[in-house]
Amino acid sequence: MGRTLAEKVWDDHVVRRAQGEPDLLYIDLHLLHEVTSPQAFDGLRQNGRQVRRLDLTIATEDHNTPTLDIDKPIADPVSRAQLETLRKNCAEFGVRLHPLGDVEQGVVHVVGPQLGLTQPGTTVVCGDSHTSTHGAFGALAFGIGTSQVEHVLATQTLPMARPKTMAITVDGELPEGVSAKDLILAIIARIGTGGGQGYILEYRGSAIERLSMEARMTICNMSIEAGARAGMIAPDETTFAYLKGRPHAPEGAEWDAAVEYWKTLRTDEDAEFDAEVVIDAAALSPFVTWGTNPGQGAPLSADVPDPASYEDASERLAAEKALEYMGLEAGAPLRSIKVDTVFVGSCTNGRIEDLRTVAEILKDRKVADGVRMLVVPGSARVGLQAAAEGLDVVFKEAGAEWRYAGCSMCLGMNPDQLAPGERSASTSNRNFEGRQGKGGRTHLVSPQVAAATAVLGHLASPADLTDDRTPAGV
Amino acid sequence: MEAFTTHTGRAVPLRRGNVDTDQIIPAHWLKKVTRDGFEDGLFEAWRKDPEFILNRPERQGATVLVAGPDFGTGSSREHAVWALQNYGFKTVISSRFADIFRGNSLKNGLLTVVLEQKIVDALWELTEADPSAEITVDLEAREVRAEGVTASFELDENSRWRLLNGLDDISITLQNEPDIAAYEQRRPAHKPRTLQG
Ligand code: SF4
Numbered sequence: 163m164g165r166t167l168a169e170k171v172w173d174d175h176v177v178r179r180a181q182g183e184p185d186l187l188y189i190d191l192h193l194l195h196e197v198t199s200p201q202a203f204d205g206l207r208q209n210g211r212q213v214r215r216l217d218l219t220i221a222t223e224d225h226n227t228p229t230l231d232i233d234k235p236i237a238d239p240v241s242r243a244q245l246e247t248l249r250k251n252c253a254e255f256g257v258r259l260h261p262l263g264d265v266e267q268g269v270v271h272v273v274g275p276q277l278g279l280t281q282p283g284t285t286v287v288c289g290d291s292h293t294s295t296h297g298a299f300g301a302l303a304f305g306i307g308t309s310q311v312e313h314v315l316a317t318q319t320l321p322m323a324r325p326k327t328m329a330i331t332v333d334g335e336l337p338e339g340v341s342a343k344d345l346i347l348a349i350i351a352r353i354g355t356g357g358g359q360g361y362i363l364e365y366r367g368s369a370i371e372r373l374s375m376e377a378r379m380t381i382c383n384m385s386i387e388a389g390a391r392a393g394m395i396a397p398d399e400t401t402f403a404y405l406k407g408r409p410h411a412p413e414g415a416e417w418d419a420a421v422e423y424w425k426t427l428r429t430d431e432d433a434e435f436d437a438e439v440v441i442d443a444a445a446l447s448p449f450v451t452w453g454t455n456p457g458q459g460a461p462l463s464a465d466v467p468d469p470a471s472y473e474d475a476s477e478r479l480a481a482e483k484a485l486e487y488m489g490l491e492a493g494a495p496l497r498s499i500k501v502d503t504v505f506v507g508s509c510t511n512g513r514i515e516d517l518r519t520v521a522e523i524l525k526d527r528k529v530a531d532g533v534r535m536l537v538v539p540g541s542a543r544v545g546l547q548a549a550a551e552g553l554d555v556v557f558k559e560a561g562a563e564w565r566y567a568g569c570s571m572c573l574g575m576n577p578d579q580l581a582p583g584e585r586s587a588s589t590s591n592r593n594f595e596g597r598q599g600k601g602g603r604t605h606l607v608s609p610q611v612a613a614a615t616a617v618l619g620h621l622a623s624p625a626d627l628t629d630d631r632t633p634a635g636v
Numbered sequence: 637m638e639a640f641t642t643h644t645g646r647a648v649p650l651r652r653g654n655v656d657t658d659q660i661i662p663a664h665w666l667k668k669v670t671r672d673g674f675e676d677g678l679f680e681a682w683r684k685d686p687e688f689i690l691n692r693p694e695r696q697g698a699t700v701l702v703a704g705p706d707f708g709t710g711s712s713r714e715h716a717v718w719a720l721q722n723y724g725f726k727t728v729i730s731s732r733f734a735d736i737f738r739g740n741s742l743k744n745g746l747l748t749v750v751l752e753q754k755i756v757d758a759l760w761e762l763t764e765a766d767p768s769a770e771i772t773v774d775l776e777a778r779e780v781r782a783e784g785v786t787a788s789f790e791l792d793e794n795s796r797w798r799l800l801n802g803l804d805d806i807s808i809t810l811q812n813e814p815d816i817a818a819y820e821q822r823r824p825a826h827k828p829r830t831l832q833g
Binding site: 177178186188190191200201204205208209211216217218219220240243244247258278279280281284308309312313316317318319321410411412416417419420423 | 637667669670671672714743804805806809810812815816819820823824825826827828829830831
């Protein structure tokens, strides 16, 4: 019988297989950041161990880094300690580090692909659940805990039980104005936040094949929000074109050998998935969340749902609790929800394509009065590229704040936070209670919806912008 | 990780049930970036009371914690195990442990011993009456011994083997080092590297 993409990559990394034991998998790329690595390094030190493969390991700083005044000392003592510890550990063990201020610094899941380190058919791990992002290249990529980080540092392997596989087939064409973010939010609303548990997801079908690498990363990024540790997309010409010429992409004869291998990484015709979901791309529209988990979403054209409409008692209770926390009335049109803050950024939507999309909508328009908009590139490189294209000027002229790279308002670990009761439209991936700051209320949206919402002050899509654009300078 | 074969030491009788991991090590300690130095956070709230048993002079240097039922419930933080170890405990005895805590403890080389409550009671009485009384936890014989008490306990073979040999997850994987090295030999040259040259 044929094998799925996930099975092929898995099989190619089995170091040891024994009856009744998990497979021992080889790890091609280990990404580190300041939050989940300190105790792993400390464990190595206590046991007199070294990093086995420094050449397969790379670190950056993202969660705790400020996005303003990055040359000043970091005020929060915990954040400062985590960053200083990472620097000390990387220096002591010899790990390549891109610290705050470095041109390759940024959100770890933006940095890996951008350097060309994330490649098809590799295994990628990081002490961070959104490692699933890298699956967009046909890599098997998943988040791990701190003790596993230590295990990979010391052995470059991980004992793992093989998950099941689920195909998510998206056929047809996404309508105008509907993005990868809308698609993944719709998928999560369909299968639920636990729907992918125990599976590696493979996104396939004609709609997926048409997506850019950036869009594919947006999709795979949120696999974890559907409960799956990993999501994958088979590599194709789009993938190869993205990788060609990147700093760590193979060259010459090695490139040819790599591409030849990468082309084999497709699910065989006769392979069987353990589960299958089919989505019609043409039926989708802009999608936003109204609740406090990424599965509590609906088309922007819908109303806030009535909890009483849920048959399942636990879902009903969850919806009631979510509406209370979010301060929303059942039946109110989602479009009527006013926001205080718009956040564009994160490892979900902080790449150059996302910033271009937002700039195109903001050009010659203004952010609504009373709305604060933060535009945060996913990496310093993305920031530089955006500036080279003049996007930063568009953001600033529209009245948005243009910041340095980092996780920023995706999570309340650095100075960019919502105040209690504040409401945001955010291109990030988690709308959990307090995620963006204590008491903060988050609506997950696409970059398109974020931009239109910033202009109108309430949840909106670009189609709602009926103005003739304010001429620049007025 | 340190091997555990047999250990003899004085005890701290902790007559409390349902001690959750937040009581073992409060959340604000989780900000630390090391795996050691958690000893001062152990039972932090209770230790503010000078009469709390851990503060008593006759309990200093004790290495065996005899706890009430349902020890280690709540959050899965591994720090709870580190705090007990950093403080100097080698083993914890209780009639029931929370699953995740137990898993974490055995992984880290802290032997958690399950005994019937009536034996725990006997150990409490003995060590309360005589703080210098010693308890022996013998993993080879799977037996706990103290004056007037001899009780056997169970532990799955795999955990026992790991503890007796001081093998953590990493050392177990490293026993297969030749397999890892062989795999590295056959890895294709086009695979990415973070360091050039
Ligand atoms: S951007 Fe958000 S989701 Fe991504 S790594 Fe940072 S905190 Fe995590």
